[in-house]
Amino acid sequence: MASKPLFIMLCSGEHEKIQLAAMIASVAAVSDRPVEVFVTMNAVLPFQRGLSKEQRYQGGHFHEEFMVKNVPDAIELFEQGKMLGDLKMWVCSMVLDLKHWEHDRDLVDGLFDGPAGLAKFLSDAEDGELITL
């Protein structure tokens, strides 16, 4: 039986939350489960193109340990999930409009499948399980 799709709404820019979203998304995707991630509000900011690791990842109790220990990089986990499984990444079109950003110009190269609106994401998520971080 096909697995129920997993939908993740990531709205926190805290390193811990991004790390957890990346872990859940990548492991679910490589476990034959379709995954869609909707990145919105200040969670979009760490995905800006050209940031150093120190600029990109901030916040959360385990942030310092993530930075110095051999914990997989969150962006790389999302990329592995896309490469090895059925993982799609969407960025909130409202946030892009507010920042005057384009997903394929200002965000991490090749990570996002495109901009998306909240109504479309919520409609699609009715067919699966929704996690908000």
Add this chain to the structure above:
Amino acid sequence: MAERQTIDARGAFCPGPLMELIAALKLATVGDEVEILSSDKGSATDIPAWVAKVGHEYVGTTEHDGYWSVVVRKAK
């Protein structure tokens, strides 16, 4: 003839060892075995659960001093 390769993922935290195993299985031939060495405690239970979910063959786990050796056979 089936082959076995060993991947040393000791020192990597979850889900690093699992992702390394999956990448190796993707490149392997059906019947090949991949042995993953992991010091991440969760791998000893996570990897067999993942194998059961996706339909590969779990060969076994051996506990060593501070790390685990988990062997998986590519089944599809």
